[in-house]
Amino acid sequence: MADESLLSDDLLRQLMATGHVDILIGVPTLNNAATVVDVVRAAQHGIATYFPRARALIFNADSGSDDGTPTLVRDATTDDTGTVSASRPLRTTNRITTPYHGLPGKGSAMRVIFAAADLLSADAVVTLDPNVTSVMPEWIPALAAPVRDGRADLVAPRYPRAAADAPLVTQLVRPLVRAAYGWTLSEPLMGEFGCSRPFASHCLELSGIGTGATPEGVDLWMVAEALVKGFRPAQAALGPRLLGASRKRPALPDVFQQVMDAVCACLELHDSYWLPRGAADPVPCFGTLNPAVEPGPRPDVAAMAETFARDVAALHPLLTTILTGPTLARLTAAAATPAQLVYDDDLWADTVFEFLLAYHRAVMTREHVTRTLLPLYLGRTAAFLMRHASSDQATVDAAFESLCLAFERAKPSAAAQWTKA
Amino acid sequence: MTAGDPLWFKDAVIYQLHVKTFLDSDGDGVGDFRGLTSRLDYLEALGVNTLWLLPTFPSPFRDDGYDIADYYSIHPMYGTMEDFQAFLAAAHERKLRVVTELVLNHTSDKHPWFVEARSSRDNPRRDWYVWSDTDDKYRGVRVIFIDTETSNWAWDPVSKQYYWHRFFSHQPDLNYDNPAVREEMWRVMQFWAQLGVDGFRVDAVPYLVEREGTTCEGMPETHEVIKFLRARLDTHFPGRMLLAEANQVPELVRPYFGDGDEFHMAFHFPLMTRMFMATRLEDRGPLTDIIRRTPTLPENCQWAVFLRNHDELTLEMVTPEEREFMYDEYARDPVARLNLGIRRRLAPLLDGDRRRIELMNGLLMSLPGSPIVYYGDEIGMGDNVYLGDRNGVRTPMQWSGGWNGGFSSADPERLAFAMISNPVYGYQAVNVLAQERSSHTLLNWMRRLIRVRQSTRVFSRGTLTLLEPPNQRVLAYVRAFEKEQVLVVNNLSGTVQAVELDLSQLAGAIPVEMFGQSLFPRIGTQPYLLTLGPHAFYWFRLRRL
Numbered sequence: 001m002a003d004e005s006l007l008s009d010d011l012l013r014q015l016m017a018t019g020h021v022d023i024l025i026g027v028p029t030l031n032n033a034a035t036v037v038d039v040v041r042a043a044q045h046g047i048a049t050y051f052p053r054a055r056a057l058i059f060n061a062d063s064g065s066d067d068g069t070p071t072l073v074r075d076a077t078t079d080d081t082g083t084v085s086a087s088r089p090l091r092t093t094n095r096i097t098t099p100y101h102g103l104p105g106k107g108s109a110m111r112v113i114f115a116a117a118d119l120l121s122a123d124a125v126v127t128l129d130p131n132v133t134s135v136m137p138e139w140i141p142a143l144a145a146p147v148r149d150g151r152a153d154l155v156a157p158r159y160p161r162a163a164a165d166a167p168l169v170t171q172l173v174r175p176l177v178r179a180a181y182g183w184t185l186s187e188p189l190m191g192e193f194g195c196s197r198p199f200a201s202h203c204l205e206l207s208g209i210g211t212g213a214t215p216e217g218v219d220l221w222m223v224a225e226a227l228v229k230g231f232r233p234a235q236a237a238l239g240p241r242l243l244g245a246s247r248k249r250p251a252l253p254d255v256f257q258q259v260m261d262a263v264c265a266c267l268e269l270h271d272s273y274w275l276p277r278g279a280a281d282p283v284p285c286f287g288t289l290n291p292a293v294e295p296g297p298r299p300d301v302a303a304m305a306e307t308f309a310r311d312v313a314a315l316h317p318l319l320t321t322i323l324t325g326p327t328l329a330r331l332t333a334a335a336a337t338p339a340q341l342v343y344d345d346d347l348w349a350d351t352v353f354e355f356l357l358a359y360h361r362a363v364m365t366r367e368h369v370t371r372t373l374l375p376l377y378l379g380r381t382a383a384f385l386m387r388h389a390s391s392d393q394a395t396v397d398a399a400f401e402s403l404c405l406a407f408e409r410a411k412p413s414a415a416a417q418w419t420k421a
Numbered sequence: 422m423t424a425g426d427p428l429w430f431k432d433a434v435i436y437q438l439h440v441k442t443f444l445d446s447d448g449d450g451v452g453d454f455r456g457l458t459s460r461l462d463y464l465e466a467l468g469v470n471t472l473w474l475l476p477t478f479p480s481p482f483r484d485d486g487y488d489i490a491d492y493y494s495i496h497p498m499y500g501t502m503e504d505f506q507a508f509l510a511a512a513h514e515r516k517l518r519v520v521t522e523l524v525l526n527h528t529s530d531k532h533p534w535f536v537e538a539r540s541s542r543d544n545p546r547r548d549w550y551v552w553s554d555t556d557d558k559y560r561g562v563r564v565i566f567i568d569t570e571t572s573n574w575a576w577d578p579v580s581k582q583y584y585w586h587r588f589f590s591h592q593p594d595l596n597y598d599n600p601a602v603r604e605e606m607w608r609v610m611q612f613w614a615q616l617g618v619d620g621f622r623v624d625a626v627p628y629l630v631e632r633e634g635t636t637c638e639g640m641p642e643t644h645e646v647i648k649f650l651r652a653r654l655d656t657h658f659p660g661r662m663l664l665a666e667a668n669q670v671p672e673l674v675r676p677y678f679g680d681g682d683e684f685h686m687a688f689h690f691p692l693m694t695r696m697f698m699a700t701r702l703e704d705r706g707p708l709t710d711i712i713r714r715t716p717t718l719p720e721n722c723q724w725a726v727f728l729r730n731h732d733e734l735t736l737e738m739v740t741p742e743e744r745e746f747m748y749d750e751y752a753r754d755p756v757a758r759l760n761l762g763i764r765r766r767l768a769p770l771l772d773g774d775r776r777r778i779e780l781m782n783g784l785l786m787s788l789p790g791s792p793i794v795y796y797g798d799e800i801g802m803g804d805n806v807y808l809g810d811r812n813g814v815r816t817p818m819q820w821s822g823g824w825n826g827g828f829s830s831a832d833p834e835r836l837a838f839a840m841i842s843n844p845v846y847g848y849q850a851v852n853v854l855a856q857e858r859s860s861h862t863l864l865n866w867m868r869r870l871i872r873v874r875q876s877t878r879v880f881s882r883g884t885l886t887l888l889e890p891p892n893q894r895v896l897a898y899v900r901a902f903e904k905e906q907v908l909v910v911n912n913l914s915g916t917v918q919a920v921e922l923d924l925s926q927l928a929g930a931i932p933v934e935m936f937g938q939s940l941f942p943r944i945g946t947q948p949y950l951l952t953l954g955p956h957a958f959y960w961f962r963l964r965r966l
Contacts, residue, residue, distance in 0.1 A: 016919055017891030052742050053702075090746055091704040092893040 006115045011098045015119055018094045022054040023047065023144050024122040028109030030063040032130035033072055035244035039128050039135050040076040046140025048089045056089065059116050060097040061109040069130075070097045107218045114200040124148045125200050129191045134242040142236035142287055143194030151284075152234030154226040155194035158186045158285055159241045160292035163388045163396045164299060166241075167381045168259060170400050176352055177220070179407035180267055181227045182277030186235060186285075189259070190219045199231045216255070217262035224266040228273045237287035242295070253374060260370040264359045275415045279408055292393050301382040305338035308379025318372050322358040327351060335379065343383035345406035351376055352407070353414035360418055429518065430620065430662045430685055430791060431723045432881045434871055436469040437730060438796035440477050440499050441486070441837050442817045445829035450836045452817070452828070454495070454504040458511045460820075463853065465515045467799060467864075468871030471791075472512060473520040473622055473664075475731055475815075477505070481531045483591050485731075485815065487522075487624060488529035492609040509617045520664065521613060523621035525606055525646075526628050527592040535593050539579045549602050550593045551585035551631060552577075559585070562637045568760050587628040587637075597629045597646050607653050614654070620662030623684070626677060627667050639667075644676065647683045662686060664725055670738050671715040681719035689715070689724040689790055691738050696728065696784050697770065698743060700777060700956075701750045703914035705896040709887055712788075723881075724790035728781055729798055732811055733762030734770070757806045766814050768801040773845065775801075776956035779866065780911060783958040786874040787900065787909045789885050799867040800856050803846020808838060816841050819848035826852055873935050873960065879905045888922055895920040895953070899927070899963075906963040908932060912953035921948035932961035 007015070025043045029036055040058060047056045060073040074097050100112040110127070117125045124147040128135055139157075146152040161170055169189055177188040203222060226233055249255075267274065312319070312335035319328055327350045334343050352373070359369045388396050426432075444456030454477075464472065476486035477499045486496070495505050512519050528535055537546040556574035564570050565587055574583040575590035584593045595602050610621060630642040647663075654661050665677045665687040677684045692715070695707040718724070734751070736744045744761070751770050752763040763770070771777040778801060785792045797818055805813040816838045820827030826840050826848025833840065841847050856862035874880050883902030890897055894914040900907045906927070912918045924930075924944045932941040941961065953959070 013921065014891060017893075017921070019892065019894055019914070019916070019918065053746055055704075088740070088742075090698070090707075090743060091702050092706045094893065 021057045023056045024117045026113035026127040027060045029130045031065045031067045033067040036130040037076040042135040046137035050141040057094040061112040063104040114204045117200045126194045153196040153199045153231035158235040162292040165295040175404040175407035179411040180274045184280045220262045235285040237289045239290045240293040301385045304378040304382035305341045309335040309338040311375035341383045343380045345403045348380045349406040349410035427660045433471040433791040434469045435471040435793040437473045439475045448830040450831035451498045454500040454508040458508040471518040476522040490529045518619035520620040524624040526625040530591045552582045614658040622664045626665045675716045678722045681721045726790035727793035729767045729795045733759045733764045735762045766804040767798045780956040819852040821854040822849045890920045892920045908961040911958040915955045924949045930963035935960040
């Protein structure tokens with residue numbers, strides 16, 4: 001049930017005028033002037049081309065942009081019949097741009113979007129990241145159709161990932177979430193996704209989403225809720241996910257901290273679900289993945305390896321309270337040769353799960369736990385990139401899968417320790 | 422009836438009927454003029470003021486009378502010329518004007534002109550039609566009846582040349598490059614105008630003249646023909662009206678009005694299609710789009726608007742996506758599809774939904790133009806798509822629940838077209854007699870609707886200003902003429918809607934609902950909130966007191 005306090009009178013009037021919609025496309029924004037126009041146009045083109053008969057609403061929840069983002073959204077969608085699209089929807093594509101009350105952040109924005117979807121009885125909700133420059137019209141049917149067809153309640157994206165693309169996802173979040181929750185989901189930090197109205201309504205009823213959490217936290221929380229509460233997951237193969245160059249990205253330590261906090265919080269919340277889960281069940285994927293695209297210049301792996309080696313030595317006292325003896329010994333051995341760094345899948349899986357247990361047991365402040373993991377993550381990423389510097393995509397994909405299986409192997413032991421703790 | 426306001430057609434509410442299927446007075450199974458005359462009181466009570474008759478000329482009836490074999494008489498099965506003149510006089514007594522068909526473009530291949538023309542290449546009438554040694558001329562010109570014809574040329578085995586036909590191959594096109602043809606058709610018009618006919622519905626106007634390398638539609642020379650006929654008509658019979666059938670988008674129909682010196686009226690085909698599309702989409706976009714695209718007409722001209730007629734619901738002027746949508750929504754059964762259209766009557770198209778029927782008629786009566794009611798639609802008659810061609814929407818009028826629905830005393834097997842007899846739309850369930858007995862029937866509702874429309878000239882002559890409420894399911898506009906203003910609000914959807922209208926330009930006015938005379942709150946500067954039931958519509962006369 002929607003929480004009416006979320007909705008200003010003006011927004012309610014706009015929703016009243018819009019009425020029931022088949023598809024609601026949510027675009028949460030905060031100072032996305034550089035990229036949001038193309039995102040909205042892609043959405044409009046997607047509706048016109050693939051859902052010409054649908055009642056559609058492009059719903060922009062803005063967190064208080066001061067760069068003109070709401071105006072750009074309005075202008076980008078003003079002309080239904082102009083040059084934006086060769087196709088033309090049969091019905092008017094409604095547009096709403098609204099500021100919202102509450103704490104700024106993606107969580108609050110999603111809460112308003114879900115409230116609108118709930119009130120308008122939307123059959124499918126698609127959320128797009130306004131920072132992404134590679135959104136294509138085809139993403140709309142890819143994310144919405146499985147929901148409209150009744151095949152899924154939550155459609156997560158699946159992007160083609162090069163070796164160096166989003167290592168935080170491929171090296172950490174993907175294998176960990178897959179092993180823990182027991183579902184072969186490639187992109188737990190969704191960015192773009194489609195969902196059903198029952199799922200949107202479910203999220204709306206819970207307090208977790210609207211607490212001003214980070215975007216990654218909100219996305220992960222939604223994925224986890226879907227899996228735990230029995231909503232049917234699916235994946236849609238999309239194209240490469242490229243972010244706008246002008247986007248102000250937080251520093252890696254901050255992002256890493258936020259992601260780890262989100263992952264750990266979800267695992268704490270849902271441990272009764274994931275601890276007994278066995279090997280991962282497949283999540284159906286609709287569509288075919290396009291070739292991966294290198295995200296930009298490759299990182300300086302030598303520097304990352306040096307940092308790893310230096311910090312393993314410097315953080316040794318802390319690591320002894322987090323890691324088991326055998327794991328620490330293997331880690332120390334790996335750090336001894338940073339130029340030919342080898343940080344294999346099993347060691348990385350053991351490392352992560354032992355950090356997770358330390359976080360769970362609160363052997364030190366949790367912020368310290370996650371900050372201590374960061375240089376190890378850099379080392380693991382550097383080792384992966386060194387090994388796959390010239391690998392083809394198939395080999396890289398196989399390596400991603402191999403890593404996930406290593407996490408799945410490591411999980412039972414960690415789960416047993418978790419319970420004891 | 423020729424005296425009076427020369428712009429009478431602007432205030433017309435037209436009733437289109439088929440004499441053949443309206444009322445049979447002599448029991449031969451075919452309607453006739455005596456039968457029609459006996460039902461003029463019914464038409465007068467309905468509130469219409471103009472009758473448009475489908476062709477009643479002698480014909481082999483391979484196109485239900487649009488294949489004319491003699492332009493100067495009445496087919497005997499409809500009666501005599503005296504019967505026609507008696508009908509005309511009786512209609513005029515009741516202030517009902519009469520519009521007849523004028524099929525300029527082609528004749529029947531059984532017409533003596535064509536029989537003569539094909540008899541030899543040297544025959545004086547040879548040049549009254551369009552001939553060619555090959556079928557290569559005018560290559561690329563579209564075929565209209567795509568379900569029946571594959572070419573616009575047909576081989577004549579008698580004179581061993583091809584003849585041009587834009588419609589069926591048994592309907593050869595007349596050659597309007599021949600001045601003798603123009604003079605002859607003027608004589609035809611003169612003949613009927615002298616009898617007292619008030620106007621002509623001119624069939625298939627765009628196709629009169631052919632030119633190589635063009636679409637052969639709307640040629641400048643076609644407009645010359647029309648101007649010629651119009652000038653003669655104005656000179657000899659002032660106050661008579663010409664109504665064009667040009668199945669095209671309004672921008673392309675506009676030239677047929679000329680500078681007010683070609684047609685007085687023309688059908689607005691896309692408006693009809695868009696009404697059906699908008700109510701099924703529950704979105705005003707298709708309608709506001711076509712309204713904005715509709716060009717302004719000369720002061721002495723008017724659109725003719727309609728919901729259904731004797732032809733298929735045309736889908737020629739929509740995109741492929743829109744056509745598929747319309748087929749899916751209105752003609753799931755492929756047998757209901759014909760050419761690029763749908764051969765259904767109004768009530769079955771709307772699933773017999775009384776609210777939607779009322780809304781569609783409300784739109785028809787409140788949008789600019791002179792509305793046309795197709796016979797039987799005022800009682801919600803059904804159709805029979807299995808009768809072939811477009812005959813399924815031309816079945817006998819259902820007057821009562823008795824023998825042949827009161828249409829004819831003939832044996833049912835002898836009727837021109839079989840009665841509709843199914844339990845939903847059959848004459849036992851849907852008929853005039855039954856509907857006259859209750860004030861809440863569709864028939865009586867239609868009478869009220871027409872009466873309210875005719876209570877003001879704002880609908881027939883007024884301007885239209887579209888309002889743009891945020892709720893796309895609501896279509897609202899203000900009609901204005903001289904000092905009168907009427908606010909029209911239509912809920913195009915099947916669910917209850919709330920709408921906020923910016924009526925600040927009308928601040929101070931008191932809306933009076935025109936059907937029940939109910940007063941509504943005075944309009945202020947704030948958005949005016951209305952709620953509408955499913956498919957409901959309001960007409961508010963705006964009073965300043």
